[in-house]
Amino acid sequence: MSSTPQKRALRKSPAERAAEITEAAREIALEAGLTALTLRNVAARVGVASGLVAHYQPNMDALVSSTFATIVAAETQEVAGLLSQRPGPSERLGLLVDTLLDNSRLDVTAIWVEAWTLGRRNEALAASVREQMDAWQKVFQGVVEDGNATGAFNVSDAAAVAWQILGMVDGLNAQALVRWDGVNDRGTHLARAVEGMVGAAPGSLASKPGA
Amino acid sequence: MSSTPQKRALRKSPAERAAEITEAAREIALEAGLTALTLRNVAARVGVASGLVAHYQPNMDALVSSTFATIVAAETQEVAGLLSQRPGPSERLGLLVDTLLDNSRLDVTAIWVEAWTLGRRNEALAASVREQMDAWQKVFQGVVEDGNATGAFNVSDAAAVAWQILGMVDGLNAQALVRWDGVNDRGTHLARAVEGMVGAAPGSLASKPGA
DNA sequence: TCTCCTGTTGATCACACGATCAACAATGCT
DNA sequence: AGCATTGTTGATCGTGTGATCAACAGGAGA
Numbered sequence: 001m002s003s004t005p006q007k008r009a010l011r012k013s014p015a016e017r018a019a020e021i022t023e024a025a026r027e028i029a030l031e032a033g034l035t036a037l038t039l040r041n042v043a044a045r046v047g048v049a050s051g052l053v054a055h056y057q058p059n060m061d062a063l064v065s066s067t068f069a070t071i072v073a074a075e076t077q078e079v080a081g082l083l084s085q086r087p088g089p090s091e092r093l094g095l096l097v098d099t100l101l102d103n104s105r106l107d108v109t110a111i112w113v114e115a116w117t118l119g120r121r122n123e124a125l126a127a128s129v130r131e132q133m134d135a136w137q138k139v140f141q142g143v144v145e146d147g148n149a150t151g152a153f154n155v156s157d158a159a160a161v162a163w164q165i166l167g168m169v170d171g172l173n174a175q176a177l178v179r180w181d182g183v184n185d186r187g188t189h190l191a192r193a194v195e196g197m198v199g200a201a202p203g204s205l206a207s208k209p210g211a
Numbered sequence: 212m213s214s215t216p217q218k219r220a221l222r223k224s225p226a227e228r229a230a231e232i233t234e235a236a237r238e239i240a241l242e243a244g245l246t247a248l249t250l251r252n253v254a255a256r257v258g259v260a261s262g263l264v265a266h267y268q269p270n271m272d273a274l275v276s277s278t279f280a281t282i283v284a285a286e287t288q289e290v291a292g293l294l295s296q297r298p299g300p301s302e303r304l305g306l307l308v309d310t311l312l313d314n315s316r317l318d319v320t321a322i323w324v325e326a327w328t329l330g331r332r333n334e335a336l337a338a339s340v341r342e343q344m345d346a347w348q349k350v351f352q353g354v355v356e357d358g359n360a361t362g363a364f365n366v367s368d369a370a371a372v373a374w375q376i377l378g379m380v381d382g383l384n385a386q387a388l389v390r391w392d393g394v395n396d397r398g399t400h401l402a403r404a405v406e407g408m409v410g411a412a413p414g415s416l417a418s419k420p421g422a
Numbered sequence: 423t424c425t426c427c428t429g430t431t432g433a434t435c436a437c438a439c440g441a442t443c444a445a446c447a448a449t450g451c452t
Numbered sequence: 453a454g455c456a457t458t459g460t461t462g463a464t465c466g467t468g469t470g471a472t473c474a475a476c477a478g479g480a481g482a
Contacts, residue, residue, distance in 0.1 A: 011448050011459055033331065039440060049461045054441060114328045116389055117321070120244065129389055157396070164383065164400045171382015172375065178327055178340055185368070189375045189408055196407020197400055222429055222478050250470060260431045265471060 009048045018056050020046050025067040030107045034114045034125075037064050065124035068115050072132045075108050080139050089147030094205040096143065096165075097194060100172055101187045109173040137162050144198060154199030161197055168193070220259045229267050231257050236278040241318045245325045245336075248275050276335035279326050283343045286319050291350050300358030305416040307354065307376075308405060311383055312398045320384040348373050355409060365410030372408055379404070 012020075024045040028036050039060060043050040057063045079099060086092045099105070119126035141162035147153030155161050172186060183189075191205040223231075235256040239247050250271060254261040268274045290310060297303045310316070330337035351373035358364030366372050383397060394400075402416040 008447080009460070014459080017459080033328065035328075038438080040438085050440090051442080051462070052460060055460080060440065110328070110331075113324060113385075116385060117244065117246075117325045117328060119389065120321075126389075133386075133390060160394050160396060161400060163386070163390075163394045164397065164404070167383040167386040168379040168404070169382070171380070171385065172378040173382075174324075174327060174385065175344075175374070175378040175381065178330065178337075179344060179374075183371050183374045185371060186375065189372060193375070193379070193404040193408045196413075197404045202407075219477075220430070225429080228429080249468080251468085261470090262432070262472080263430060266430080271470065 009046075009052075014056075017046075017048075017052070021053055021056050021063075022067065022070065025063055026070055029067050029071060029111060034064050034068060034111060034118055037067060061122045061124050064118065064122060065128045068111060068125060069128045069132060071108060071111055072115075073135065075105065076132065076135050076139065083139070083143065089143055089150055089152050090200065090204050092143045093147065093194060093198070093200075094191065096140065096169070097191050097205060098187055100169055100176075100190060103176065106173070106177055109170075109177050112170065113174050113177065133166070137166050140165050147198060147200070152200060152204065155197075164197060165194055220257075220263075225267075228257075228259075228263070232264055232267050232274075233278065233281065236274055237281055240278050240282060240322060245275050245279060245322060245329055248278060272333045272335050275329065275333060276339045279322060279336060280339045280343060282319060282322055283326075284346065286316065287343065287346050287350065294350070294354065300354055300361055300363050301411065301415050303354045304358065304405060304409070304411075305402065307351065307380070308402050308416060309398055311380055311387075311401060314387065317384070317388060320381075320388055323381065324385050324388065344377070348377050351376050358409060358411070363411060363415065366408075375408060376405055 021042060024042050025037055028041060028045060037060065039050045039053050042063070043053045046053070053063075079096070083092045083095060086095055115125055115129050119129045137159070141158050144153060144155055144158040144162055144165075148155055148158060168190065172190065176186075192202065194200075195202055195205055232253060235253050236248055239252060239256060248271065250261045250264050253274070254264045257264070264274075290307070294303045294306060297306055326336055326340050330340045348370070352369050355364060355366055355369040355373055355376075359366055359369060379401065383401065387397075403413065405411075406413055406416055
């Protein structure tokens, strides 16, 4: 008769409570998407009244937007960190391509796709999406420019090529979200395509490090 | 005092009324997305009570699903029709790439992206999405296989490469949905990438027919 | 002209959403 | 110990959704 008899949530500092809410929002978004970010949903996860969530956020659009930014920025930084450990531009670009095969990031991909359409009705989210896309593009652009300097690549417009590769990766990831089967050598095929774009020698972007 | 005084919609045959409803749904989806497909929204467009829309559809999930299929299948057939007018595989693949630059299809792209996430909670829609993706993939696969037979391309796994190209096109289109600026020569870059994938000679996929 | 058949209405239900706010109570300070 | 600050509650409002169904009325056939 008393499964969760905790009548009242214990009082916490604003900073601590705010952190709980954003963390709960992050978890919910990763598990069930940005659409599942409702006042009552987040409140239930924290173990708190719905009004409290509203008290800590100007409105739900803002929470959706900031949650998206938190999740996506973390991924960008994580991958960027992995990149810096690779010796040269070819190895770095190859690593980025291999990220495609890593289905452990499908939950983040789902959030990307959701944000693209949700941004249509949530201006704050739309701004975050553009911001985070720019961040990703700069990661790619840096690698391409490095390769240009080294001579490994030969690209006239590094920014444009970076946008292109980003778009391809996003598209293939989104495809894997719906159709995870049917395609085997995604890494190899994409590596060949990217080689064509950056003017690298065929096979220079090692897809599978184990080979 | 009487802007739309039509008290009662005139009686029509079931087939005619059903066609009106599906057509209204198509228009709404193209203008405001699949999310805007509500009972009252569709009913208002037809000029009819909301209950009538429900009467002609088993449920809204089905209407969303069929509307998606209608819109997307029409685009696939339209582009496939354009393809058949081109002489050889290289020209056909080049045309497919140029379709990317055609921003007149952005409304359909928006529906694609929306369907990818909506399919998470609408099983009927998810099935339609997979079906329509297969249809698109077959279009690409046909072109690739033709090129293989002609000798213009050199691809070991045509199906996989077709999936890859489709994913790239989707990704770049989705990107254009959010970030329409910043990239100029999308066609050229993608053409170079695809050339790398199918083993075609560089420049053989003419991006801009005017050149 | 009368009578059914059936296309159509619109009120209604249950539910979920964001947002608001007076009332409450835990906590730290005096 | 008493008090004031403030974190917290939960009922409430307005809106929107899909779905249901008894009642209505247009129109074709007798």
